[in-house]
Amino acid sequence: MKTRDLAYIALFAAVVAVLGVLPPITVAVVPVPITAQTLGVMLAGSVLGARRGGLALLLFLAVVAIGMPVLSGGRGGLSVFTGPAAGYLYSWPIGAFVVGLLTQLFWRRLNLGWAFLANVVGGILVIYAIGIPFTSLYADVPLWASFTGSFVFLPGDGVKALIAALVAVGVRRAYPVIELPARQPAHR
Amino acid sequence: MTLLALYSPRPGALHRTPAGWKLAALAGLSVLLFAVPELPVAATALAVVVLLALAGARLTARQVLAQVRPVWLWLAGLLAFHLVVTDLATGALAVLRLATLVLAAAVVTATSRVAELVAVIEWLLAPLRLVGxxxxxxxxxxxxxxxxxxxxxxxxxxxxxxxxxxxxxxxxxxxxxxxxxxxxxxxxxxxxxxxxxxxxxxxxxxxxxxxx
Incomplete structure (x- = not known):
């Protein structure tokens, strides 16, 4: 991996951290705030692609784990990895990877629609598919209960996917970072 | 914007324990709590962790409570849910288990320097040399x-x-x-x-x- 890729990965880990500073919206019924940090998951995949996007979120989690309060609300440290909503955290690198994979797949014809699709699948479906069963297993509640509990986040996540799609198309035009394998030298 | 790590510098015995050991103990604790779903085990584990936090890490009672505050709504909701759907014992077990793990992880964070934890991460990833x-x-x-x-x-x-x-x-x-x-x-x-x-x-x- 080139130093440039490493810098891009570190940059998006930082972007996710900065998005955590934006004031979270708290919904009364669910004890998890709606934050802009999953927007960072979508952006990392959309801009950097699968491998670097996933690694950016892994790096972000490493920064959280060593005790930096970079999760929304100034949380951090190892305790967030043992909390009931930790499954959502674990899902972030995978979500970013899937967003990146789909973005690369659609790269040549990427428009708002395709970018939105990539972000909905990777940034919403994948994250829910991991976070919901995790909470259910970990806190010993049936699947339906943790399933209905997460629906409060759906409208917010939809808006985030739309924003991420707009940004993905804009950045692709202005400063494309993703290179398709065909254009890369063979030895990489 | 400055960033302060959640490390809490105090002359506690746990501060001198190598970070790798503490992380291994944390991993062992989480396996134990889920492998043995018994109320006495979880209650003892919580008591031990609280004792370690106060004596080993020299955290104040207020700091210990502050670690659990972000999840107390979860804990309360969880208990209420189990009272309605299952029974008190299941609910108490789930709540105790969660509180124990959250607190134990917070103790490791408060007693380990950032540089030490980075070194542990690099050590854990050392086998990845095999894949370049x-x-x-x-x-x-x-x-x-x-x-x-x-x-x-x-x-x-x-x-x-x-x-x-x-x-x-x-x-x-x-x-x-x-x-x-x-x-x-x-x-x-x-x-x-x-x-x-x-x-x-x-x-x-x-x-x-x-x-x-």
Whole structure:
């Protein structure tokens, strides 16, 4: 991996951290705030692609784990990895990877629609598919209960996917970072 | 914007314990709590962890409570849910287990220096040399992230000011495209500067399938 890729990965880990500073919206019924940090998951995949996007979120989690309060609300440290909503955290690198994979797949014809699709699948479906069963297993509640509990986040996540799609198309035009394998030298 | 780690410098016995041991103990504890779903086990574990937090890590009672505060709504909701759907014993077990793990993890964080934890991460990733990864680059990446955080925040503020000066009151997300383009260029320049100083001089280890 080139130093440039490493810098891009570190940059998006930082972007996710900065998005955590934006004031979270708290919904009364669910004890998890709606934050802009999953927007960072979508952006990392959309801009950097699968491998670097996933690694950016892994790096972000490493920064959280060593005790930096970079999760929304100034949380951090190892305790967030043992909390009931930790499954959502674990899902972030995978979500970013899937967003990146789909973005690369659609790269040549990427428009708002395709970018939105990539972000909905990777940034919403994948994250829910991991976070919901995790909470259910970990806190010993049936699947339906943790399933209905997460629906409060759906409208917010939809808006985030739309924003991420707009940004993905804009950045692709202005400063494309993703290179398709065909254009890369063979030895990489 | 400065970033203060959640490390709490105190002369506790746990501060002198190597971070790797504490992390191994934490992992062992989480396995134990889920492998043996018994109320007395969970209650004892919680008592031990609280004792360690107060005596071993020299945290104050207030600090201990502050660690559990972000999840207390979860705990209360969980207990209420189990009272309605199952029974008190199941609910108490789930709550005790969660509280124990959250507190234990917080104790490890409060007693381990950032540099020590980074060293543990590099040690854990050392086997990845076999597939061509340089574990030493993790430390570099973490350092870059910590440097980029205030930088990204500062650039965002600057673009907002520039847009406001032109009388453009645009929604916040329209800031993202110019911001990302600017910081991507910045990251590119940083990488070139690092390479010029020899950051990429150590050749990556050969993956095992390319070794002869």
């Amino acid at each position: 990864v340089r574990p030493g680059r993790i430390g570099l990446a973490i350092a870059m992230t910590l440097r980029f955080i205030p930088l990204v925040a500062e650039r965002a503020g600057r673009i907002r000011e520039a847009q406001a000066a032109r009388g453009a009151t645009r929604p916040l997300f329209l800031l993202l495209v110019p911001l990302l383009v600017q910081v991507l260029q910045l990251a590119h320049t940083t990488a070139e500067a690092l390479d010029a100083r020899g950051a990429d001089d150590e050749a990556p280890p050969r993956p095992f399938w390319r070794r002869s």
